[in-house]
Amino acid sequence: xxxxxxxxxxxxxxxxxxxxxxxxxxxxxxxxxxxxxxxxxxxxxxxxxxxxxxxxxxxxxxxxxxxxxxxxxxxxxxxxxxxxxxxxxxxxxxxxxxxxxxxxxxxxxxxxxxxxxxxxxxxxxxxxxxxxxxxxxxxxxxxxxxxxxxxxxxxxxxxxxxxxxxxxxxxxxxxxxxxxxxxxxxxxxxxxxxxxxxxxxxxxxxxxxxxxxxxxxxxxxxxxxxxxxxxxxxxxxxxxxxxxxxxxxxxxxxxxxxxxxxxxxxxxxxxxxxxxxxxxxxxxxxxxxxxxxxxxxxx
Numbered sequence: 001x002x003x004x005x006x007x008x009x010x011x012x013x014x015x016x017x018x019x020x021x022x023x024x025x026x027x028x029x030x031x032x033x034x035x036x037x038x039x040x041x042x043x044x045x046x047x048x049x050x051x052x053x054x055x056x057x058x059x060x061x062x063x064x065x066x067x068x069x070x071x072x073x074x075x076x077x078x079x080x081x082x083x084x085x086x087x088x089x090x091x092x093x094x095x096x097x098x099x100x101x102x103x104x105x106x107x108x109x110x111x112x113x114x115x116x117x118x119x120x121x122x123x124x125x126x127x128x129x130x131x132x133x134x135x136x137x138x139x140x141x142x143x144x145x146x147x148x149x150x151x152x153x154x155x156x157x158x159x160x161x162x163x164x165x166x167x168x169x170x171x172x173x174x175x176x177x178x179x180x181x182x183x184x185x186x187x188x189x190x191x192x193x194x195x196x197x198x199x200x201x202x203x204x205x206x207x208x209x210x211x212x213x214x215x216x217x218x219x220x221x222x223x224x225x226x227x228x229x230x231x232x233x234x235x236x237x238x239x240x241x242x243x244x245x246x247x248x249x250x251x252x253x254x255x256x257x258x259x260x261x262x263x264x265x266x267x268x269x270x271x272x273x274x275x276x277x278x279x280x281x282x283x284x285x286x287x288x289x290x291x292x293x294x295x296x297x298x299x
Contacts (some may be wrong), residue, residue, distance in 0.1 A: 003062070005103030006101035006200060012062035014101065015255070016042050017051035022135065023108055023232065026054040027099065027103045031213040033061035033204055036116070050241050053111070057095060057119070059215040061208045066090070066215050071177075073161045080221055090215065092118075092223040096125040102132060113221060114138040116275060117248070121223070124256070127237070128229040136236040136291050137260075140283070141245055141273050143252040144259055145225040150249040156184050162245075167205060175201060178292060182274070187244040189270020190278055230259035237263040238290040239285060242271025264290050 004011045007153070014034070017194060024045050026037045034054040042052045046050065056063035069087040070076050099122065103111065112135045116122030120142025127137045143149065152160075159181045167174040178201050179194060186192050186224045241253025250267060258264035266286055 004102050004105040006098060006105060008056050008064075009098055009101075010064045011053035011055050011058070011098060011102050013053060013106075015051065015053050015106075017046040017049075019051065021051040022054060023051045025103070025111040025113050026052065027113065027115040027119030027122050028054070028057060028060070029119050030216050031060055031211040032057075032117075032119075033198075033208055033211070034209065035061075035204060036257070036275075038277055038280070040277050041275075041284075044280050044284050046228055048288065050112075050254055053102075053106070053108070056208070057122075057216070058090075058098060059212040061211070065210075068212075068214055070214060072163065073214065074188070075219065076218060080218075085222060086214070086218060088215075089218045089222060089286065092122055092219045093125055095122050095128070095216075095219060096129065099126055100130055100133060102249045109133070110135050112138070112287070114140065114287070115142065116140040117142055117273065118220065120256075121220070124230060124233070125223075128232045128233060131233070131235060134235050136255045137233065138238045138240065138283075138287050138290075139256055140240045140251075140275060141242060141248060141253070142239075142256065143272075144227075144230060144256045145220070146227075146252075146255050147225055149252050149255055152248070153246040156181075156246045159184055167209065185246055185273040186276075187242055187270050187272025187274065189244075190272070190274065190276040191272075192276075209285060230256070231261070233260045233263075236291055238286060239263055240268060240286065241265070242268050242273065243298045244270055245273045246275045247273040266290075 002013050028036045034056050037054050058064050061130050113123045120139040127134050133245050165173045239253050239257040257263040
């Protein structure tokens, strides 16, 4: 199995495309496996001549899971309210360092980074702290962590953080709760195909039956908003955001784009907090156009 052993963290990854091609690196969101970037999305990049790397973040998929001295979100919140944090807690900068260590292990000098949701925040840190490693930055349905921005809809937050049943004992209930959440964040323009979504959930369960979102939630909480970090980013940047995102409302995407010099902001009507395959070509075409435009300007 392709597992990179990095600084006490193992990251599972896969690679598509020719070795001598420009490389696209995909960073997943909170609790998501690398399979959240669909095979068809990756293949479309490969068809355009790119090599694609996707991987499981720490605490998800087939990568390393960290041991904590808390068991649920309620305990995490109580601890943070006391000004404390769990044993072995980490920050998003540590997850960004994981990515750079992975690139070092794979001997990849520079990449185009695409990050979605939490992965978009990690991507911002990488682009700011390691500009020499990044060709371009694409941020999808993410946030700058600016505390003044609109919050996640309360009903969606409740669905996201509620305890999930044991899928080994109550698979149907587990599937129904997962589907309820997916429908709540999908947006009006791209309704989900229930049977297809069930199949994807089951495939992920077979691949890696659990994720520990506590560590990643804590990482976001322990990572302060830093406008100066965004202002340091000078590489070609594309920010894509749905008009109906209930987790990070549209203003979150606008704030990222407004904070990064010459970033291009593209809002997608009717898109929620999901990236359906119907949008693959639109996203990749926007990526290509943004990079071509910026390279032309630099000549």
